[in-house]
Amino acid sequence: MIYLDNAATTLIKPPQVIDAVTEAMRSMGNAGRGAHGSSLSASRVIYDARCKAAELFGCARPDHVAFTGNATEALNIAINGLFAPGDHVISTDLEHNSVLRPLYRLESEGVISLDFVPADRRGNIDYGGFDRLLRPETRAVVCTHASNLTGNVLDLARIGRFTRQHGLLLVADASQTAGCLPIDMEKMGVDVLCFTGHKGLMGPQGTGGLCVREGVQIRPWKVGGSGVQSYSCTQPPEYPTRLEAGTLNGHGLAGLGAAMEFLLQTGVETVHAHEQALMRRFYEGVRDVDGVTVYGDFTASDRAAIVSLNIRDCDSGEISDALAEEHAIATRPGAHCAPRMHRALGTVEQGAVRFSFSYYNTEDEADAAVRAVRQLAAETAC
Amino acid sequence: MRKKELMLIVTFHTTADAMAMEKRCKQLQAPGRLIPVPRSISAGCGLCWCAPTDSQEQIRAVMAQVGLREEAMHTCMV
Numbered sequence: 525m526i527y528l529d530n531a532a533t534t535l536i537k538p539p540q541v542i543d544a545v546t547e548a549m550r551s552m553g554n555a556g557r558g559a560h561g562s563s564l565s566a567s568r569v570i571y572d573a574r575c576k577a578a579e580l581f582g583c584a585r586p587d588h589v590a591f592t593g594n595a596t597e598a599l600n601i602a603i604n605g606l607f608a609p610g611d612h613v614i615s616t617d618l619e620h621n622s623v624l625r626p627l628y629r630l631e632s633e634g635v636i637s638l639d640f641v642p643a644d645r646r647g648n649i650d651y652g653g654f655d656r657l658l659r660p661e662t663r664a665v666v667c668t669h670a671s672n673l674t675g676n677v678l679d680l681a682r683i684g685r686f687t688r689q690h691g692l693l694l695v696a697d698a699s700q701t702a703g704c705l706p707i708d709m710e711k712m713g714v715d716v717l718c719f720t721g722h723k724g725l726m727g728p729q730g731t732g733g734l735c736v737r738e739g740v741q742i743r744p745w746k747v748g749g750s751g752v753q754s755y756s757c758t759q760p761p762e763y764p765t766r767l768e769a770g771t772l773n774g775h776g777l778a779g780l781g782a783a784m785e786f787l788l789q790t791g792v793e794t795v796h797a798h799e800q801a802l803m804r805r806f807y808e809g810v811r812d813v814d815g816v817t818v819y820g821d822f823t824a825s826d827r828a829a830i831v832s833l834n835i836r837d838c839d840s841g842e843i844s845d846a847l848a849e850e851h852a853i854a855t856r857p858g859a860h861c862a863p864r865m866h867r868a869l870g871t872v873e874q875g876a877v878r879f880s881f882s883y884y885n886t887e888d889e890a891d892a893a894v895r896a897v898r899q900l901a902a903e904t905a906c
Numbered sequence: 907m908r909k910k911e912l913m914l915i916v917t918f919h920t921t922a923d924a925m926a927m928e929k930r931c932k933q934l935q936a937p938g939r940l941i942p943v944p945r946s947i948s949a950g951c952g953l954c955w956c957a958p959t960d961s962q963e964q965i966r967a968v969m970a971q972v973g974l975r976e977e978a979m980h981t982c983m984v
Contacts, residue, residue, distance in 0.1 A: 556921035559942040559953055567953070571925035587922040751921055752952035762919040 526853045526889045531672055531700060531830055531880035533722045533729060535854075538786040541779040545728055548778035555774050556751035566774045573781035574764070580784055580792070581698075581717055582708030583735035590767035591733040591777055595699040595720035596622040598734040601767055602695050602716045603627060603666060605742035611636045611663035614654060617643035617868045618671040618678065621861040623697050627666060637661075643868040646821045647674035654686050664693035669701040673862045673876065674820030674869070675803070675830030677705065684713020693740065699723060700828045703783075704799060706792050715740050724795075725787065726883070727780035730773050736763060744769065795883045799829035802881040802890045807831050809894030815901040819869050819876060829881040835901050840875035843900060847877070851896040855879050910983040914962050916955040916969075917943055917977040924953040930972045937961045944984050956984060 527535045548569065553562030555570045574586040583589055592598045603626040607613065613636050615627060631638045641653035654665065665687050670677045680696055687694040695716045698707060703724030709717045714737070721731030736742060747759040748769035759766060787795065810816050815836045820827070835843050844857035858875040859866055866872050879893060918924045928940050938957030947954070957965055959981050969976065 556953070559940055564940060564953075567921060567925050568928070571922060571929065574922060575929075587920060587926065752919070760919065762923075764922050765920040 526892055528879045528881060528893060529854045529856045530882035531723065531878060532856055534726045534882045536882065536884040537726050538783060540782040540786055541727060544782035545775055545779040548775045552774050552778065554771055569778045569781060570772060570774060573777045573784065576781055576784035576788060577733060577735065579788060581735050582710045584710060585738055588736045588738060588763045589733055590736065590764035591772050593730050593773065594732040595697060595718050598718035598732050599623055599697060600626050601745040602718060602734055602742060603630065604745050606693060607636050607663060609635050610661055612659050612661045613638050613663060614641065614657050614665045616641045616649055616667045617864040618668050618676065619864060620668065620672050620697065620699065623666055623668065640864065643865060645869060647671055647676045647819060647865065647869060648821050651682055654683065658690060662692060664695060666695040668697040670828035671862065671865055672700050673832055673860050673865045673878065675828040676820050677824065677826045677828060680712040680714060688713050703787050703792065703795065704828060705796055705826060709735055709737065721780040725780065725783050727783035728776040731776040731780040742767060798883055799881050802885050802887065803827065803829040803831060805887060806879060806890040806893055810897045813898050813901045815905060816897060830878060832876040832878045834871065834874055834876055836904050837874065838904055840877045843877045846900055847896055853893055853896055912959055912981055913984045914957045914959045914965065915944065915947060915980045915982055915984065916965065917947060919977050921953055923974060924955065926974055927955045930968055930974065934968050936964050936968045941984065944982060946982050947980055
């Protein structure tokens, strides 16, 4: 099988990741819950993962890296922990439901008011939209770094300048870019960076986290066991314990630490260049095929390694199934949890077939996918 | 059981700080190790840095150098 569903999860991981998880499951106690060797070993591994995440994302303090089960949990912690009644939040049409649903819920509960910078038919936003939506009670911009449907990247540094200029918070969803695009949250002006471990970072599922800039206070979304201050009735206020009630996924974080070490050694720029080359090779191969519609803006220099397309008016699910059954190529059809983006593209009914590339894909695989699309386009011609 | 000795005990607000302390002390060759917080200091739980009492200046210098803040610093029999 040729696996081109890496925007959902990377299937092939660096072997060091698998080794680290295996070793952790043989040896790891509960981090922060004792001073015996097994517990300390777990604490060391997890602290090492914090240091690597801080280095990878330009977070000034490793103790401001809090681990979660995934990006959705990180985004829920940030969104539910930052806003107060009366706050206004600006987001964009590019968002995944992991951003949209927590925001919609706060809006429906009357806590926040909410506006979106719209996307055009190519999936781009007008950055002037942030200025137009700004109000005295605006508290934050919550947005993705890259669309999980089109691969279009938002200019976080530009948005960060806007939020800094107006005293707002910037909460960024790096689900599609962590490990794939260089990120420096300090330089970009990001206050809270939410990431998942199992996509571009190439770690295990069940890992993720958020990096919090010093001075940003997030109310704990969950409270409970912390391993410290056990007789206090409240969650300890210090990061990362503040946001990490309950036992962490130590085995998974051992793998995530190994994955981030692999990325730091390999270089995110190297990974980015390889994925971009495959994405562009595939795009060039399918863009002019009769009956194929490709979505997104490919004139931009920086993109996530995603190409979403449709063939004629065929159901995206049928095309994806044909790719899997007849060509052994794994892709993702449907709505991709990105309802506003599909509305902007006009693909609500049809969905789209998403091809997404990783560091472990090859040119031969991209070429095979091009041939498969061409054949399906020919087969569906009248 | 080994005989108790008077030791320097540094407690921290979080386990992450305790782990940072261990990492930095190893890097800078400062003495000590992580142990459970002695009951005479706190009835809670968690990790603390235990070092010889005569290393207090060196330990403080390491913490100042790397920007680590203690919750408290004690000397007690452990």
